[in-house]
Amino acid sequence: xxxxxxxxxxxxxxxxxxxxxxxxxxxxxxxxxxxxxxxxxxxxxxxxxxxxxxxxxxxxxxxxxxxxxxxxxxxxxxxxxxxxxxxxxxxxxxxxxxxxxxxxxxxxxxxxxxxxxxxxxxxxxxxxxxxxxxxxxxxxxxxxxx
Numbered sequence: 793x794x795x796x797x798x799x800x801x802x803x804x805x806x807x808x809x810x811x812x813x814x815x816x817x818x819x820x821x822x823x824x825x826x827x828x829x830x831x832x833x834x835x836x837x838x839x840x841x842x843x844x845x846x847x848x849x850x851x852x853x854x855x856x857x858x859x860x861x862x863x864x865x866x867x868x869x870x871x872x873x874x875x876x877x878x879x880x881x882x883x884x885x886x887x888x889x890x891x892x893x894x895x896x897x898x899x900x901x902x903x904x905x906x907x908x909x910x911x912x913x914x915x916x917x918x919x920x921x922x923x924x925x926x927x928x929x930x931x932x933x934x935x936x937x938x
Contacts, residue, residue, distance in 0.1 A: 859885070859895035860906065867910045878903045 805813035809822075854861070866884050870876040881903070882892040896902055 858899055859892065860899045860901050863892065863896065863903065864906050864910060867906055871907075871910060876907070 802813060802815075862885055863881055866881045867876055870880060870884075878892060879889045882889040885892065887895070893903060896906070
């Protein structure tokens with residue numbers, strides 16, 4: 793959300809960020825110098841840093857990744873939430889849904905086949921699910937398996 797100029801007290805922003813804040817810009821962003829990114833944070837937690845690095849490694853674009861590889865990773869990440877769809881995956885990859893389908897077709901695949909391939913190893917017997925999950929989780933799990 794982009795806030796209009798004067799929507800918040802700029803002195804509070806200056807105190808928090810340590811620099812001036814510009815309102816009314818076309819997008820929200822934080823711009824920093826490259827050298828500032830490499831500064832260590834004394835209160836940082838190495839375990840959290842490893843976890844964040846592992847996550848970033850999974851979502852960072854790989855130069856030689858095919859559309860199939862990228863789509864499969866996106867499906868794997870969004871499927872458990874129940875929010876996985878061709879439209880959402882395409883949007884995440886920065887293309888139109890039809891473009892995603894065309895690329896996958898050229899690579900000899902379909903969105904449905906990728907979806908099924910990601911779902912297959914994650915299927916568990918329904919009795920196990922009912923004993924380990926709450927009802928809200930069951931709805932997401934059933935959407936995951938669909």
